[in-house]
Amino acid sequence: MSAGLSMFLSYLVSGVIIGNIYGLMALGLTIILGVMKIVNFAHGEFYMLGGYAAYVSSIKLGIDPRLSILVAMGVVFIIGVIVERGLLTPLYAGKLDRPGDYALLMTFALSVFLMNVVIPIFGPYQKSSAPLAEGSVNLGVVMVGKTRLIASLVSILLMAILLVALKKTRLGIALRAIAADRDAAAVCGIDVNRMNPAAFGIGTAMAAAAGALLAPSFLVYPACGTIAASKANAILVLGGMGSTKGAIVGALLLGVFEALGVLFLTPGYRDVYGFLVIVLVLLIKPTGLFGSQEFS
Amino acid sequence: MTKTTRTVLMLLLAAAVLTLPMWAGTYWTHIGVLCCYYVIVVSSWNLLVGYAGQMSFAQVSFSSLGGYVSTLTATRLGLHPVIGMAFGAIVGAFVGYLLGILCLRMRGVYHSLTTLAFAEAFRTMLNLEYKITRGSLGLLGVQLFPGTSKTPYYYVGLLLAVLALLLLYRIIRSPVGFTLRAIREDQTAASVAGVPLARYKLFVFALTAGMAAFAGGFLSHFLGVVTPDWATQSAMSFILAMAIMGGLGTFVGPIIGAVGVEVLVEYLRVLGRYYMSFFGLIVLLMLRFAPGGLLALFSGFKLPTFLRRRASQG
Numbered sequence: 001m002s003a004g005l006s007m008f009l010s011y012l013v014s015g016v017i018i019g020n021i022y023g024l025m026a027l028g029l030t031i032i033l034g035v036m037k038i039v040n041f042a043h044g045e046f047y048m049l050g051g052y053a054a055y056v057s058s059i060k061l062g063i064d065p066r067l068s069i070l071v072a073m074g075v076v077f078i079i080g081v082i083v084e085r086g087l088l089t090p091l092y093a094g095k096l097d098r099p100g101d102y103a104l105l106m107t108f109a110l111s112v113f114l115m116n117v118v119i120p121i122f123g124p125y126q127k128s129s130a131p132l133a134e135g136s137v138n139l140g141v142v143m144v145g146k147t148r149l150i151a152s153l154v155s156i157l158l159m160a161i162l163l164v165a166l167k168k169t170r171l172g173i174a175l176r177a178i179a180a181d182r183d184a185a186a187v188c189g190i191d192v193n194r195m196n197p198a199a200f201g202i203g204t205a206m207a208a209a210a211g212a213l214l215a216p217s218f219l220v221y222p223a224c225g226t227i228a229a230s231k232a233n234a235i236l237v238l239g240g241m242g243s244t245k246g247a248i249v250g251a252l253l254l255g256v257f258e259a260l261g262v263l264f265l266t267p268g269y270r271d272v273y274g275f276l277v278i279v280l281v282l283l284i285k286p287t288g289l290f291g292s293q294e295f296s
Numbered sequence: 297m298t299k300t301t302r303t304v305l306m307l308l309l310a311a312a313v314l315t316l317p318m319w320a321g322t323y324w325t326h327i328g329v330l331c332c333y334y335v336i337v338v339s340s341w342n343l344l345v346g347y348a349g350q351m352s353f354a355q356v357s358f359s360s361l362g363g364y365v366s367t368l369t370a371t372r373l374g375l376h377p378v379i380g381m382a383f384g385a386i387v388g389a390f391v392g393y394l395l396g397i398l399c400l401r402m403r404g405v406y407h408s409l410t411t412l413a414f415a416e417a418f419r420t421m422l423n424l425e426y427k428i429t430r431g432s433l434g435l436l437g438v439q440l441f442p443g444t445s446k447t448p449y450y451y452v453g454l455l456l457a458v459l460a461l462l463l464l465y466r467i468i469r470s471p472v473g474f475t476l477r478a479i480r481e482d483q484t485a486a487s488v489a490g491v492p493l494a495r496y497k498l499f500v501f502a503l504t505a506g507m508a509a510f511a512g513g514f515l516s517h518f519l520g521v522v523t524p525d526w527a528t529q530s531a532m533s534f535i536l537a538m539a540i541m542g543g544l545g546t547f548v549g550p551i552i553g554a555v556g557v558e559v560l561v562e563y564l565r566v567l568g569r570y571y572m573s574f575f576g577l578i579v580l581l582m583l584r585f586a587p588g589g590l591l592a593l594f595s596g597f598k599l600p601t602f603l604r605r606r607a608s609q610g
Contacts, residue, residue, distance in 0.1 A: 113576030
């Protein structure tokens with residue numbers, strides 16, 4: 001195998017590995033969008049909180065790093081529910097002229113608040129949580145750190161659990177029903193207002209999982225969620241808003257697209273490729289790859 | 297309040313604003329210049345978002361673009377800062393026009409996402425193109441006036457702010473302003489009624505971006521430096537907070553908001569590293585409990601049309 005081809009393949013593999021973790025992030029965003037019909041502009045900050053929770057749990061409290069991911073998800077789930085109850089309930093009270101814009105402004109303000117509130121607590125410097133495993137694995141074309149490989153596998157597992165839960169469990173069916181038609185779901189006896197905190201909590205916990213999984217390899221700092229969020233947003237547009245399939249396929253595509261962009265274009269602009277994706281998709285196929293209004 | 301007391305109060309306020317450098321000292325004159333900058337940026341954002349209903353998170357990208365273009369024109373080409381500011385405004389308006397074209401095809405969330413993604417991409421570019429922008433160090437510029445006195449800046453800033461407000465006021469009261477509000481309320485209906493949506497949206501995008509860029513150019517020649525920090529989401533949250541506290545979609549609100557928040561922030565600085573989180577908390581509580589702005593909360597005159605609670609549904 002030529003050197004060029006093996007380099008290409010190694011970038012491809014690392015793109016897929018990182019893409020899975022993006023997928024987790026985007027899936028959380030999709031669930032919130034589907035049920036609550038809002039784009040959570042603070043999604044990146046829940047990712048950041050997940051990273052910090054994993055750091056505190058694994059380094060400060062000495063909890064097993066793999067268990068720390070669950071801790072991070074639990075902590076951020078609770079924060080997510082509190083945020084939804086405290087700040088987002090006016091969306092459904094029917095008193096706002098433009099609930100969509102309210103949600104955007106509110107989650108944007110929330111993101112700036114969360115970004116700044118962690119500075120006095122953890123300081124502005126980068127932190128790293130404990131690695132999930134030592135050493136690396138030879139995948140034939142590329143050596144991958146075990147931590148990153150485990151992170152990727154865990155995120156596939158979490159996505160699978162979530163998708164099955166959405167298909168099979170009562171809660172999942174209720175969430176899909178609301179995503180399809182809020183009023184009809186309410187008529188059928190689903191308590192739609194109780195599902196909002198559930199959706200927001202689950203969605204933010206997914207972001208936290210992504211943050212916790214990436215915390216050992218990409219460091220945690222107050223603004224680290226911004227980049228992750230812009231990627232999740234790009235995936236949302238690429239895959240089609242509200243489509244779970246689109247979120248996962250879009251995440252893998254973005255991961256690969258970025259890795260190849262680093263290889264063929266300049267590495268510095270890695271985090272801008274997401275914007276390029278948004279622009280291209282919206283110009284060529286505005287509905288995204290699997291565009292639909294509900295979960296599918 | 298009777299008409300006479302109102303007139304007297306307005307005259308007193310005008311006199312206070314006009315004589316500020318004489319009684320307030322250097323520090324507050326400095327804040328006064330910043331207020332003028334914010335009034336222009338926030339009021340133009342208000343035209344775009346509050347009146348035309350085109351949500352955008354890219355306003356600070358344009359003001360920093362203006363700052364960079366103006367500074368580069370002055371330092372690299374050796375032209376007078378005023379020419380730099382004008383050139384910055386033109387470039388800003390042009391980029392705003394391009395972003396507007398991109399946003400024409402999008403509605404709602406897609407629209408906001410695109411402006412946010414643009415802002416982030418632009419900020420990344422400012423950081424990475426260090427050969428031109430000196431990255432996070434910021435770009436040192438040229439002062440508009442010789443000497444260290446801030447008084448001339450204050451009066452120029454005040455003049456610019458007043459001119460900008462006059463322009464905005466004329467637009468809001470003109471048929472163009474009514475059309476923009478029609479687009480905000482229901483763009484399909486406006487389109488059916490014969491409004492050329494694209495032309496109006498591009499106009500308001502280009503105009504507001506150009507105004508922000510002009511203000512940014514002025515600020516860069518006042519501070520003598522422009523950094524990528526101007527273009528961050530935290531900087532955008534200031535614009536947002538000012539407009540919302542004053543009342544988005546009203547003419548006076550964002551002016552009061554800009555001055556009020558800038559002064560408030562100066563007092564909050566005593567909180568040290570806690571000040572930005574405290575500020576963020578205030579914005580969140582504001583949005584949650586008084587989304588129509590402080591004016592609506594206290595007096596009830598001039599109900600903001602944006603985010604207003606529907607009277608019928610209470």
